[in-house]
Amino acid sequence: MGKNNVEIKEKRPLGPRFKRFFKDFKNQWELQSMIIPGLIFMIIFSYIPMYGLLIAFKQYTALDTFSTAPWVGLKNFQIIMTDKFFWEAMVNTVAISLMKLAIGFIAPIILAIMIYELHDGPIKRFMQTISYLPHFLSWIVLGGMLITWFSTTGLLNQTLMAVGLMDNPQNYLLDAGKYWWIATLSDIWKEVGWGTILYLAVMSKIDPTYYEAAKIDGASRLKQIWHITIPSMKYIINLNLILAVSGIFGSNFDQTLVLMNTQNQEKAEVLSTYVYRIGMTQGDFSYATAVGLGMSIVSLILLVGAHKVTKRLNEGQSVL
Amino acid sequence: MKTIKSMFGKGLVLLLAVLMVLTGCSSDSETESAGLKKPDYKVDKETPAWKLDKRKETTTLTWYVNADWWNADFGNDFVTKQIKKDLNIDVKFITGDDTKLNALFSGGDIPDIISLFDANAPIAKKANTWALPLNELADTYDPYFHKVAVKDTLKWHELKDGKTYGYANFSNTQADYDKGVIPATTAFVIRKDVYEAIGKPEMKTPEQFQSAMTKIKEQYPKLIPFGPSEAFGEVLQDYIGVPLETKDGKFYNRNLDKDYLTWLETFNGVYQKGGISDDSFADDNTAMEEKIKSGKYASMLISGIPQKGGALQSFKTNNPGSEYIAVDGPESTVGNAPTLNQSGITGWMMNYITKKSKDPAKATQLFTYLLSEKGQTLVTYGIEGETYTVNADGKYEYKPEIKEMRTKNPDQYKKEYRFGEFFFFGHDKYNLLSEDSTIEATKQMAQWGKGKLVPHFVLEGTNPDQGTPEARSFSAIDTEWQKTVVSMVRAKSDKQFDKELKSYEKFLDENNWNKITELKTKKMEQNREKLGMK
Structure with missing residues (x-):
């Protein structure tokens, strides 16, 4: 099959573009038809629902159908512009996500390399298991634990007081200024182990002869990591980066719901909880959809941006 | 995993749209007559x-x-x-x-x-x-x-x-309300052993209250003298009896009531002396219940007592003699009577x-x-003779085998009997026919609240209609208030206390408050008409 294709490509005269397209398609129709179920699924569950975005431009209540709800144009978007809580949520989302991206993206790579460098055996398996564990607890459970740990009588205060670093215990979750760090670090703690799986899988595929050759050439451990391990993972790192960047606005939902309180709300509320609050609990569907649509547009811009950046890093080759 | 999570957050609204579109935007059913x-x-x-x-x-x-x-x-x-x-x-x-x-x-x-x-x-x-x-x-x-x-x-x-x-x-x-059919569910409660140890002081005026809290702090350094956080808003307002409306029947912003603010300042004083723990403001429901179960709060101003009944009972059972009891707590400084709230007419x-x-x-x-x-x-009870009997006091009692099944095998009980669950037309007065439904530890609290309930009917359903700009402002104001009230209790100084209050007042001015007040007043008038108070 592959050979066939190559031959056709070579013979192909330079005709109009669509003619080429159809010819290619005809030659691969068996393969192309396999995409159809997936395509139908996408159309039904991803594209048709986009019609629902119309309510962002309408004054919609639960009793209306899409057609009966009155048009309001860009009014919902105008309200967004003057909504103090929206902008707070926007700043928090971007800040927390960027912090998570900056630290949380690199952390699993480092951890994966560290685990990889361990000798196979019980210690390696033990390290892997305990680093995965927090991932399997939901934020509801973890949030409860964190609330206790950060309380005035909790783990953190007791430790700090025992070593004499502070005199008066304080509740860290009430301190809005610390919330971004709490959100970032607790999320990394929860997910870092899980994030290593993909990298470890890729590393296990690296040809051991590279390392043997490097050793003979006298390369140190660090040099081996730098010149063999990391370059071999480049592709998957790029892919992960793109996925992480596009997911910036969607994250933090359940974490925020548990850790947020009246005192840290201004630094804790993120767009997804904000949309949830106005859409679900206040029944303001149109406004919530408008915010959601705005989020999606910014996500798209970020995704394209990340794609461009990684393409450049990858010597012009696209990951997607 | 991460994708699933983010899909959940982002997709809530989208999901709604999916279902709406799939089921089609067909006919509307508005044009049918009621001819029966x-x-x-x-x-x-x-x-x-x-x-x-x-x-x-x-x-x-x-x-x-x-x-x-x-x-x-x-x-x-x-x-x-x-x-x-x-x-x-x-x-x-x-x-x-x-x-x-x-x-x-x-x-x-x-x-x-x-x-x-x-x-x-x-x-x-x-x-x-x-x-x-x-x-x-x-x-x-x-x-x-x-x-x-x-x-x-x-x-x-x-x-x-x-x-x-x-x-x-x-x-x-x-x-x-008049007949006392429904029990009060708000009370100021204190641990009996603590109350006795500090000499059963009066706690009605701000000075008395503050000194009692200081005493608790001194004698029981391991306990939190006062909590939890739900106390400081409406619950306190009802407890000290902040008026529900202005004298001429207009909407009254109870949050800015002088009497109420005096008490908030008192609580701020208690906080500054270590009588209120910061943890109360970060705790979720589970953490709060855990603290009640272990008697961590020496005193509490709580509402929704039946919901906390399990925790209160658990503490009482494990610590006989230290149980929480309702006593007279904060009283209005201007002579208002309590206006405790319960489920309303809605x-x-x-x-x-x-x-x-x-x-x-x-x-x-x-x-x-x-x-x-x-x-x-x-x-609620089934059929007399078959599933329940009426005892000498006129109280309804389930047959012993049903009672046993309810505690030992609740799933089977639900499947076989399903009492108290088919409540489409339920009313509290039927639940109160039985002693089984009230929890031992809360009886004295309900007793204390007799005669202190005042219907809040006139205020019910007066929030701006969903989806209107006023509703949006109102919700923003409410969020701001939740933050402000906690910040006021936690204020480091009187100056900060005033600053928080000023900033709330400014927020009101910037967010349509006049219009919301007007709207609420209008809705209150409509309520009064429905209640036949006009």
Whole structure:
């Protein structure tokens, strides 16, 4: 099959573009038809629902159908512009996500390399298991634990007081200024182990002869990591980066719901909880959809941006 | 995993859209007349129609309940088996959330009966477009309904056209309040051992209160003298009796009441001396209950006592002699009497018979049946002699084997009996017929609250309508207030206390407060009209 294709490509005269397209398609129709179920699924569950975005431009209540709800144009978007809580949520989302991206993206790579460098055996398996564990607890459970740990009588205060670093215990979750760090670090703690799986899988595929050759050439451990391990993972790192960047606005939902309180709300509320609050609990569907649509547009811009950046890093080759 | 999570966050709104589109944007059901078909039986004012309707074939009713957790079983447990037998009906429950309801409406596939959970939702406000008026149903099919339905409740839920479409459960009327049918669920409580150890001081004035808290702090350094965080808003306002409205019946912002602010300052003083823990403001519900269970709070101002009954009882059982008791706590500095709040006249669930109902006669009979004493008793206790007995004090008692099953095997109990769960038309007065339903540890607290309940009916449902700019502002103001009140209690100095208050006042000015006040005043007038106070 592959050979066939190559031959056709070579013979192909330079005709109009669509003619080429159809010819290619005809030659691969068996393969192309396999995409159809997936395509139908996408159309039904991803594209048709986009019609629902119309309510962002309408004054919609639960009793209306899409057609009966009155048009309001860009009014919902105008309200967004003057909504103090929206902008707070926007700043928090971007800040927390960027912090998570900056630290949380690199952390699993480092951890994966560290685990990889361990000798196979019980210690390696033990390290892997305990680093995965927090991932399997939901934020509801973890949030409860964190609330206790950060309380005035909790783990953190007791430790700090025992070593004499502070005199008066304080509740860290009430301190809005610390919330971004709490959100970032607790999320990394929860997910870092899980994030290593993909990298470890890729590393296990690296040809051991590279390392043997490097050793003979006298390369140190660090040099081996730098010149063999990391370059071999480049592709998957790029892919992960793109996925992480596009997911910036969607994250933090359940974490925020548990850790947020009246005192840290201004630094804790993120767009997804904000949309949830106005859409679900206040029944303001149109406004919530408008915010959601705005989020999606910014996500798209970020995704394209990340794609461009990684393409450049990858010597012009696209990951997607 | 991460993708699933982010999809959840982002996709909530989108998901809604999916279902709405899939079920199609077809016809609207607004143009149907309420002309009711005559029944096959002769109606009688004195006899419930389910006894008169002799039709042989079983009627199947579809009943939509707007809650995913609703138990959709019918005809297998004691309660629904009896209903099925008495009324010769079969019920097919459909459960779901707002999305599903919306899909049913836009698809034109409307069930016979609909039960909602929010009387102020837009869909309930427009019930005249999709439901049948209860009065007309009762006149045509079952005049006995008028005997068992509570007039005040019907009147309260009248829509603009002067007709009532939905009947609410757990709706408490002025008469219920006056007769003391319902217990108070708010109280200032203190651990008995602590109270005695500090010499049972009075705690009514700010000075007395502060000194008592200081004493607790000194004698019990491991305890938190006062908590939890829910105390400081409306609960405190009701406890010290901040007026519900201005003298001339206008909306009154209770948050800015002088008397209330004096008490907030007092609590701020208690906080500054270490009498209130910061943890209270970060705790979630579980953490708070855990603290009550272990008696960590020396004293508390709490509402919703029945919900905390389990925790209170657990502490009492494990620490006999130290249990929480209700005593006279903070009192108004200007001589107001307490205005404790309980569930109001709006009630909880709303039950409707729809215009698309295939057999409105049967549906009306079912409403009447469940509202009547027979139905109410059946769903709460079953049948006398079979499942319960009445003891010498007139209190209802389940048969011992049922009681045992309820504590030892609640799942089987739910499956076989389902008492207290089929509460579409429930009312607290039926629950109170039995001693079993009240928790030992909360009895004294309810006793303390006797005569202190004041209906808040006039304020019910006065928030701006959902989806309006005022509703948006109001919700923003409320969020700001939740933050402000905690910041005021936690203020480091009097200056900061005033600053927080000033910033809240400024926020009010910037967010349409005048318009909201006007709107609320107007809605209060409408309420008064419905309550017959005008």
